[in-house]
Amino acid sequence: MVQWTDLGDVSSAEVDRMRAVYEPLAGAVRELVDATIRTEVDAETVAAVKAEIDAATARLRAVQCDGPFGVRFTAGGDRMAWGNPVIGIRNPVAPPLTIHQDSDGGVFTDFHLGAAYEGPPGHVHGGVSALVLDHVLGEVAANPESPRFTGTITLRYLRPTRLGRLHAEARITRTDGFKAYATGHLADDEGITVEAEGVFIQPKWARG
Amino acid sequence: MVQWTDLGDVSSAEVDRMRAVYEPLAGAVRELVDATIRTEVDAETVAAVKAEIDAATARLRAVQCDGPFGVRFTAGGDRMAWGNPVIGIRNPVAPPLTIHQDSDGGVFTDFHLGAAYEGPPGHVHGGVSALVLDHVLGEVAANPESPRFTGTITLRYLRPTRLGRLHAEARITRTDGFKAYATGHLADDEGITVEAEGVFIQPKWARG
Structure with a gap:
């Protein structure tokens, strides 16, 4: 059984606010993905950057949803497939x-x-x-x-x-x-x- | 025309060394991708983390290959599809x-x-x-x-x-x-x- 998440009475303004917070982060991680594939910096620099990324991940994981993002919708009709690997604005795997x-x-x-x-x-x-x-x-x-x-x-x-x-x-x-x-x-x-x-x-x- | 990159006489030991440098970085970015989708930390923390990621990307881009990774092979028969989105050990999009x-x-x-x-x-x-x-x-x-x-x-x-x-x-x-x-x-x-x-x-x- 596939279950969507009903956020209930969340306003479009609040959805826009959440988008403005999280979309730029995913955009930055997309750039990092590209750089990770293409970089030719030396082993010391790679190790230092990896440590920074591990720290960033830990900060983000301090508060996170349990399991995948799901597909969330609001009473007003906003549909948030933000974790989707093709269109998801919060998913760095998506182009999007x-x-x-x-x-x-x-x-x-x-x-x-x-x-x-x-x-x-x-x-x-x-x-x-x-x-x-x-x-x-x-x-x-x-x-x-x-x-x-x-x-x-x-x-x-x-x-x-x-x-x-x-x-x-x-x-x-x-x-x-x-x-x-x-x-x-x-x-x-x-x-x-x-x-x-x-x-x-x-x-x-x-x-x- | 699709062209593979012949690295010539690169030893398997050198391929292993490159793998040991870059594979852990991609693994760390995979974790960051997951955290980026699932995080619920506040706007200030997201903005701070984004700035750190932008800086990390810039450090990696200081030396990088021109264009995508390609598929590289050595005279000894090592085949490096490291940028591949399914099996690529350097591509955080790949599971791998x-x-x-x-x-x-x-x-x-x-x-x-x-x-x-x-x-x-x-x-x-x-x-x-x-x-x-x-x-x-x-x-x-x-x-x-x-x-x-x-x-x-x-x-x-x-x-x-x-x-x-x-x-x-x-x-x-x-x-x-x-x-x-x-x-x-x-x-x-x-x-x-x-x-x-x-x-x-x-x-x-x-x-x-």
């Missing part, structure tokens, strides 16, 4: 993607992937392309009133995707009861690199 | 997975996924399952002498995968010229959660 609705019901996102997402040299790991497309197709197939989880997804890799500025988009092709069929693609600056299609299913516990 | 060969040509891995990989509350993001399975199937389908990249992969989600201790495995079902067909699955402590099958193709530039 910002997903937009287009005028005819589809979704799209423009984003950047750097060193942390590299598979073949200079190129996006094929599994990262799958991670992004699973999320983007899932986002168009579901909504807060009707959660749907991936049933099946197929990815076709046309050519390697270069690291750098990327675009992904998805749309629903049809719905059939508890199922939504979605299609989408990932593109770099030379065009489409990966195509995806998937079936997203509303779990039994979420059916009204 | 250690992949083992089994006795009949398959591969398997036992690993742990925590807060940084959460999609539905308490469960693994479906796209993270895809990331892991793409890598594990790719690992069994390719080898240093014969690189193969994902052509097509299909994932079937049987039920949500709980965060925690997980297992993944894959094997080749058949090969056909430049193509290898692989199958595999992800499992949590209650059994198989996601099944995968894929076709992995040797790129034209790598054909002898």
Whole structure:
């Protein structure tokens, strides 16, 4: 059973305040992740920096939630998937993607992937392309009133995707009861690199 | 064109030394990523920690490689995919997975996924399952002498995968010229959660 966390009557202003506190921290840790992969400083400097990071982690852990962040929502309709590894503004693993609705019901996102997402040299790991497309197709197939989880997804890799500025988009092709069929693609600056299609299913516990 | 980096005549002892310098740093940053998602310390503490992290990043960036890490190999056969987002020991985004060969040509891995990989509350993001399975199937389908990249992969989600201790495995079902067909699955402590099958193709530039 998957359970969302109801924060109840928390105002949008309070959500904005929490965002302003924690989002810059995650941004700083994203930069640190990139530097950790690429650094060539000497062993003494690495050891000193590691000690500073251990101390920073301890300060943050002095007060922390028990277990993962979860998905929290407020009575006013704010939905905080802040720990999500694709869109989570508090998760340094997430690029993070910002997903937009287009005028005819589809979704799209423009984003950047750097060193942390590299598979073949200079190129996006094929599994990262799958991670992004699973999320983007899932986002168009579901909504807060009707959660749907991936049933099946197929990815076709046309050519390697270069690291750098990327675009992904998805749309629903049809719905059939508890199922939504979605299609989408990932593109770099030379065009489409990966195509995806998937079936997203509303779990039994979420059916009204 | 995807290009590996030939480090030439670097000894295994030197590779081990570099590993001993940089691997603990990535481990510390992984802990920081988890704490960044889960912390509930106050705004002043977050701001102070952020300033420390910015300073740590600057120290690491004082000497760093130009662009992503790439995949480096030595004349002696050491292969360093240390920036990889699934297995990279220098990449805090990677859990990282250690992949083992089994006795009949398959591969398997036992690993742990925590807060940084959460999609539905308490469960693994479906796209993270895809990331892991793409890598594990790719690992069994390719080898240093014969690189193969994902052509097509299909994932079937049987039920949500709980965060925690997980297992993944894959094997080749058949090969056909430049193509290898692989199958595999992800499992949590209650059994198989996601099944995968894929076709992995040797790129034209790598054909002898």
